[in-house]
Amino acid sequence: MTAWNEFSIFINREATEAVSAILMELGSSGVAISDRQDFSDVPEYGFDTLWALDDSKFPSKGVIVKGYFHQPDKLDYLKQKITDKIEQLKDFDVDVGQCTVEYALVNDDDWSEIWKKYYHPVSITRYLTIVPQWEEYKKKHDNEVILTLDPGLAFGTGTHPTTQLCLQLLEITLLGGETVIDVGTGSGVLSIASAYLGAEDIYAYDLDDIAVSSAKSNIALNDLTETIAVGTNDLLHGIDQEADLVVANILAEIIEPLIPDAMRVLKPNGKFISSGIIKNKKERIISKLKKVGFKIEQVNQMGDWVAILARKPLTDE
Numbered sequence: 001m002t003a004w005n006e007f008s009i010f011i012n013r014e015a016t017e018a019v020s021a022i023l024m025e026l027g028s029s030g031v032a033i034s035d036r037q038d039f040s041d042v043p044e045y046g047f048d049t050l051w052a053l054d055d056s057k058f059p060s061k062g063v064i065v066k067g068y069f070h071q072p073d074k075l076d077y078l079k080q081k082i083t084d085k086i087e088q089l090k091d092f093d094v095d096v097g098q099c100t101v102e103y104a105l106v107n108d109d110d111w112s113e114i115w116k117k118y119y120h121p122v123s124i125t126r127y128l129t130i131v132p133q134w135e136e137y138k139k140k141h142d143n144e145v146i147l148t149l150d151p152g153l154a155f156g157t158g159t160h161p162t163t164q165l166c167l168q169l170l171e172i173t174l175l176g177g178e179t180v181i182d183v184g185t186g187s188g189v190l191s192i193a194s195a196y197l198g199a200e201d202i203y204a205y206d207l208d209d210i211a212v213s214s215a216k217s218n219i220a221l222n223d224l225t226e227t228i229a230v231g232t233n234d235l236l237h238g239i240d241q242e243a244d245l246v247v248a249n250i251l252a253e254i255i256e257p258l259i260p261d262a263m264r265v266l267k268p269n270g271k272f273i274s275s276g277i278i279k280n281k282k283e284r285i286i287s288k289l290k291k292v293g294f295k296i297e298q299v300n301q302m303g304d305w306v307a308i309l310a311r312k313p314l315t316d317e
Contacts, residue, residue: 003105003106003107004029004068004069004070004105004106004107005068005069005070005071005072005075005103005104005105005106006066006067006068006103006104006105006106007023007028007066007067007068007069007078007079007082007101007102007103008064008065008066008101008102008103008104009023009064009065009066009067009082009086009099009100009101010062010063010064010098010099010100011062011063011064011065011086011096011097011099012062012063012095012096012097012098012099013035013062013063013278013304014094014095014096014097014278014280014304015086015089015094015095015096015097015099016033016035016063016065017162017250017251017276018089018092018094018251018253019065019086019089019096020033020065022082022085022086023065023067023082024067024208024210025085026067026069026078026081026082026085027069027071028067028068028069029068029069029070031065031066031067031068032065032066032068033063033064033065033066033160034063034064034066035063035064035160062097062098067082068106075103078103079101079103082101083099083101086099086101092253093253094251094253095278095280120132120135121135121137124164124167124168125167125168125171126144127143127144127145127171128144128145128147128167128171128193128196129144129145129146129147130147130149130189131146131147131148131149132148132149132150133148133149133150133221134150145193145196145197147189147192147193147196147222148218148221148222149187149189149192149218149221150217150218150221161302161303161304161305162249162275162276162277162305162307163189163190163249163275164302165275165300165301165302165305165306165307166190166247166249166273166275166307167189167190167193168300168307169273169275169298169300169307169309170190170193170194170197170247170273171193171197173245173271173273173309174194174197174198174199174245175198176197176198176199176200177198177199177200178194178198178199178200178201178243178244178245179199179200179201179202179203179241179242179243179244179245180194180199180201180202180203180243180244180245180246180247181202181203181204181205181236181239181241181243181245181246181247181265182194182202182203182204182205182247182248183205183235183236183246183247183248183250183258183262184205184206184207184211184235184248184249184250184254185204185205185206185211185212185215185230186206186211186214186215186249187211187214187215187218188204188214188215188216188218188219188228188230189218190204190247190249191204191215191219191224191228191230192218192219192222192224192228194245194247195222195224195227195228196222199227199245200227201227201229202227202228202229203228203229203231203239203241203243204219204228204229204230204231205230205231205232205233205235205236205239206230206232206233207232207233207234207235208232209232212230212231212232215230216230235254235257235258235261236258236261236262236264236265237261239261239265240265241265242265242266242267243265243266243267243270244266244267244270244271245266245270245271245272245273246262246265246266246270246271246272246273247272247273247274247275248262248272248273248274248275248276249274249275249276250276251276252276252277252278252281252284252285253281254276255274255276255277255285256284256285256288258274259272259274259285259288259289259292259294260292262274263292263293263294263312266312267312268312268313268314268315269311269312269313269314270311270312271297271309271310271311271312272289272294272308272309272310272311272312273307273308273309273310274289274307274308274310275305275306275307275308276305277305277306277307277308278304278305278306279301279304279305279306281306282299282301282306282308285306285308286299286308289308289310293312293313294310294311294312294313295310295311295312295313295317296308296309296310297309297310297311
């Protein structure tokens with residue numbers, strides 16, 4: 001049985017994605033997030049049972065982000081390094097709140113496999129359902145689309161509000177035959193959904209090689225390797241492929257500098273879906289979108305999280 005050092009970071013919800021990235025950058029073999037709001041942000045169409053919730057493991061405020069490391073020593077040094085990098089997030093206007101960092105020794109079975117028992121199929125919309133690879137599931141109706149996912153701990157189950165918001169906007173935006181660019185693809189769930197919703201050519205990019213590998217595995221699970229091209233890239237830098245739609249589920253601080261490149265690669269009348277935006281950054285992102293020339297089509301919110309659907313105007317607008 002393998003022993004792991006589990007680092008638990010209590011942090012403000014806004015900093016969840018950034019802290020997860022810090023842990024992966026420092027060598028964590030996985031990231032788990034305990035966020036009670038995931039269970040209170042229930043859309044009007046309702047969820048299937050997602051997790052067997054143990055109240056004691058979910059903070060009443062904020063979130064707990066856990067990273068898992070093999071290092072047997074220098075744990076205090078690693079703790080300080082994590083703390084320092086989290087402190088640096090303040091330079092990017094990320095509200096980390098009252099952060100605490102703790103670590104403890106755990107066994108492999110405490111996190112690597114047992115969590116799968118609590119992750120079940122979830123209906124994101126009437127037509128989109130995410131099903132973990134290890135679960136058997138029967139469609140509720142003929143039009144239901146099943147996304148098979150083995151999310152791993154690093155890149156999400158597809159059930160976080162930011163992902164749900166993206167999936168909902170993809171469903172109402174894609175009509176069929178589009179070229180889609182998925183920026184910061186993570187588990188690949190948005191690319192997979194785009195394919196099932198009729199997109200013809202999909203390009204999925206992530207800066208993290210592990211994310212690229214995770215996305216490729218999930219895409220293969222859904223037999224979409226021929227439809228979705230996955231690669232390592234820093235946002236849209238150097239990408240010249242024209243697209244009908246760009247989707248990015250990342251931090252507001254990363255979306256902001258991405259906006260001009262999204263405008264550049266989009267065809268006239270093309271759509272830009274951005275998510276991962278904490279509500280107090282909404283106006284800042286909308287302002288930047290408008291400044292670059294986007295038209296705001298729709299703004300959706302779930303709890304503290306916001307997703308924005310923007311459109312590149314036609315040449316004669």
